Amino acid sequence: MAKGRGKKDTQLTTAGRDPEHNFGIVNPPVYHASTIVHPTVAALEEANLKPFEGVKYGLRGTPTTFALEDAVTALEGGYRSVAVCSGLAAVTAPLLAFLKAGDHLLVSDNIYYPTRKFCDGHLARFGVETTYFDPMIGAGISGLIRDNTRVVFLESPGSLTFEVQDVPAIAAAAREAGAVSIIDNTWAAGYYFQPLKHGADVSFQAVTKYIGGHSDLIMGMITTTEESFLPVKRECSDLGLHAAPDDCFLALRGLRSMAARLARHQETGLTLARWLEGRPEVDRVLHPALPSCPGHDLWQRDFSGASGLFSIILKDASKAAVAAMLDGMEMFAMGYSWGGYESLIIPADPSAIRTATSWEAKGPLLRLHAGLEDPEDLINDLERGLKRLTAG
Numbered sequence: 001m002a003k004g005r006g007k008k009d010t011q012l013t014t015a016g017r018d019p020e021h022n023f024g025i026v027n028p029p030v031y032h033a034s035t036i037v038h039p040t041v042a043a044l045e046e047a048n049l050k051p052f053e054g055v056k057y058g059l060r061g062t063p064t065t066f067a068l069e070d071a072v073t074a075l076e077g078g079y080r081s082v083a084v085c086s087g088l089a090a091v092t093a094p095l096l097a098f099l100k101a102g103d104h105l106l107v108s109d110n111i112y113y114p115t116r117k118f119c120d121g122h123l124a125r126f127g128v129e130t131t132y133f134d135p136m137i138g139a140g141i142s143g144l145i146r147d148n149t150r151v152v153f154l155e156s157p158g159s160l161t162f163e164v165q166d167v168p169a170i171a172a173a174a175r176e177a178g179a180v181s182i183i184d185n186t187w188a189a190g191y192y193f194q195p196l197k198h199g200a201d202v203s204f205q206a207v208t209k210y211i212g213g214h215s216d217l218i219m220g221m222i223t224t225t226e227e228s229f230l231p232v233k234r235e236c237s238d239l240g241l242h243a244a245p246d247d248c249f250l251a252l253r254g255l256r257s258m259a260a261r262l263a264r265h266q267e268t269g270l271t272l273a274r275w276l277e278g279r280p281e282v283d284r285v286l287h288p289a290l291p292s293c294p295g296h297d298l299w300q301r302d303f304s305g306a307s308g309l310f311s312i313i314l315k316d317a318s319k320a321a322v323a324a325m326l327d328g329m330e331m332f333a334m335g336y337s338w339g340g341y342e343s344l345i346i347p348a349d350p351s352a353i354r355t356a357t358s359w360e361a362k363g364p365l366l367r368l369h370a371g372l373e374d375p376e377d378l379i380n381d382l383e384r385g386l387k388r389l390t391a392g
């Protein structure tokens with residue numbers, strides 16, 4: 001399968017494709033499979049020797065899966081990738097791959113909530129202790145690493161509060177201590193940030209978000225260095241995690257237009273963020289590309305752009321006022337997940353889920369996803385919403 005040629009945007013259109021060996025057809029075919037048959041006992045035994053090379057069993061992927069994995073590997077700049085059935089499976093499988101009873105785990109305090117739930121629930125139940133740390137800790141992470149610390153888990157920027165982390169410093173400290181660094185790279189979609197090039201061992205993303213891009217698909221992709229590939233692939237195989245071929249087809253289709261979509265998400269996101277920054281109802285805008293966001297300088301140093309997801313903190317406002325604003329939105333819909341073509345807005349309370357740091361904000365937080373609509377329609381919708389917020 002083609003590794004991809006040229007610069008980043010060209011790779012997104014070339015990686016994982018092989019028309020020469022497929023009747024000249026542009027896209028890889030969708031292979032459905034469980035059983036893979038072998039002509040002889042010798043061939044069967046040979047296949048068992050290398051369970052993670054080539055087409056061996058439907059659970060471990062077909063050429064459709066491998067096409068998508070190769071394309072995302074090129075995007076993330078890794079060794080190999082593993083497609084799994086959800087973004088959440090891409091969180092849990094690498095943790096389970098590297099941790100065992102008695103180990104210690106360090107997790108950033110701005111983490112996606114289901115990740116925290118998995119650490120505090122499942123991992124605790126199996127004897128793994130988790131310590132949460134300030135997302136802005138940087139090289140100071142060394143002070144928290146213990147003899148039995150095996151994994152440092154990051155998310156940059158955090159998908160609710162948007163702190164950008166010093167990934168190179170944290171990954172280097174982890175490596176020096178013999179721990180593995182794993183990072184949730186969903187916000188940057190593997191496109192605006194390549195954590196493996198900054199020292200991380202494992203980078204994953206919810207394909208559900210920008211690669212899928214159309215709010216109709218659930219999938220995760222884990223990309224690794226050469227050393228971390230086998231443990232991750234083995235774990236996904238042991239757990240029976242599997243990305244379905246039709247979903248891989250949808251993800252490949254999404255991937256081909258992702259650069260163009262992300263450019264628009266970025267532009268509209270910044271337009272909205274800057275407009276909101278100037279509004280009297282807004283106390284603060286948390287957008288990595290704006291100086292008011294913690295870690296903005298790190299974003300400038302390590303990232304090549306911004307996706308369409310950011311938050312604002314309102315000045316003090318009652319729950320009823322926020323509901324009046326959000327209930328009447330005409331362009332922005334309310335709902336979890338993001339990365340599709342449509343704009344979204346949700347209220348959230350980070351103070352309820354933090355443990356290592358306290359969340360000091362004047363008012364309620366709203367998280368916005370800038371979709372592909374005309375930005376003027378979105379601004380008008382927000383303007384009417386902010387009027388409802390202060391009307392009561």
Ligand SMILES: *Cc1c(COP(=O)(O)O)cnc(C)c1O
Nearest residue numbers: 086087088112159186206208219
């Ligand atoms: C959505 C999301 C996930 C989980 O993805 P699902 O496909 O919904 O399971 C993980 N991390 C982040 C940051 C996400 O936004």
